[in-house]
Amino acid sequence: MECYIITGLSGSGKTTVLKAFEDLGYYCIDNIPTILIPDAISILISKTNISKVALGVDIREQVFINKFEEVFKTLQKEYKFVKIIFLYAEENILLRRFKETRRQHPLKNLPLIEAIRTENKILEFIKEKSEYIINTSYYTVHELKKYIYDNFSDKSDDIFNVNIISFGYKNGILLEGDLIFDVRFIPNPFFVEELRDKTGNDEEVCSFVFKFEITKVFYKKLLDFLKFVIPEYKKEGKSILIIGIGCTGGKHRSVAIANRLYNDLKDNFPMEIRHRDL
Numbered sequence: 001m002e003c004y005i006i007t008g009l010s011g012s013g014k015t016t017v018l019k020a021f022e023d024l025g026y027y028c029i030d031n032i033p034t035i036l037i038p039d040a041i042s043i044l045i046s047k048t049n050i051s052k053v054a055l056g057v058d059i060r061e062q063v064f065i066n067k068f069e070e071v072f073k074t075l076q077k078e079y080k081f082v083k084i085i086f087l088y089a090e091e092n093i094l095l096r097r098f099k100e101t102r103r104q105h106p107l108k109n110l111p112l113i114e115a116i117r118t119e120n121k122i123l124e125f126i127k128e129k130s131e132y133i134i135n136t137s138y139y140t141v142h143e144l145k146k147y148i149y150d151n152f153s154d155k156s157d158d159i160f161n162v163n164i165i166s167f168g169y170k171n172g173i174l175l176e177g178d179l180i181f182d183v184r185f186i187p188n189p190f191f192v193e194e195l196r197d198k199t200g201n202d203e204e205v206c207s208f209v210f211k212f213e214i215t216k217v218f219y220k221k222l223l224d225f226l227k228f229v230i231p232e233y234k235k236e237g238k239s240i241l242i243i244g245i246g247c248t249g250g251k252h253r254s255v256a257i258a259n260r261l262y263n264d265l266k267d268n269f270p271m272e273i274r275h276r277d278l
Contacts, residue, residue: 008087168250177244200255250277
């Protein structure tokens, strides 16, 4: 089993790091009571087939400080695969983050600057015991996720995935789409009697859609655009990119275009395809 305990100063990016580990396939538990960590690991080992775990703990959990030393000794003795990732950021950065998000510091009975300094002092002993210490001061959210991907993932696994989804506007736009392309300007096979009851999965419909010059020009530009932009989304740290292709009913033009895109891009990127309205 692999197990990381993710902790550190409030505002230093624990939630972002946990989400990154979740993207990497880890079973994540946030704000778990400290005294339950050994039992949780024991249950996961004996009762499940889960082999990768990330646990988030911080000062919000009241017995965190009092019990961590005792729990840590238990973990060292029984579970040597457990490692601590400690996150911190510079004082002025933490001040700015709390002011920007308007969130309260967990030590809410203290003025913000005192709360940051007090927490830093309280957690110093945990920082000293940590295998990984990460200064998140100058990372954006995307850069911090990428750092976790680069340093804690099996390099043979690529977590980036492209989903192409065809849909029909009459059934509602694809709300989860990152990029949406409307192909209703292409002549509609629905109005050809022998094609009406077929779909874009049928060769006759696909041939009809792609016989028009406007389709050929559009498709070439679309394919070139996607080949350019998909790697940029990956660099930005996105784990999934959803591309929507929409026509009126989601059965003819959008399906034919989506299928062609999938076939032309699947060798370049991890890719899945779904036809929502078929």
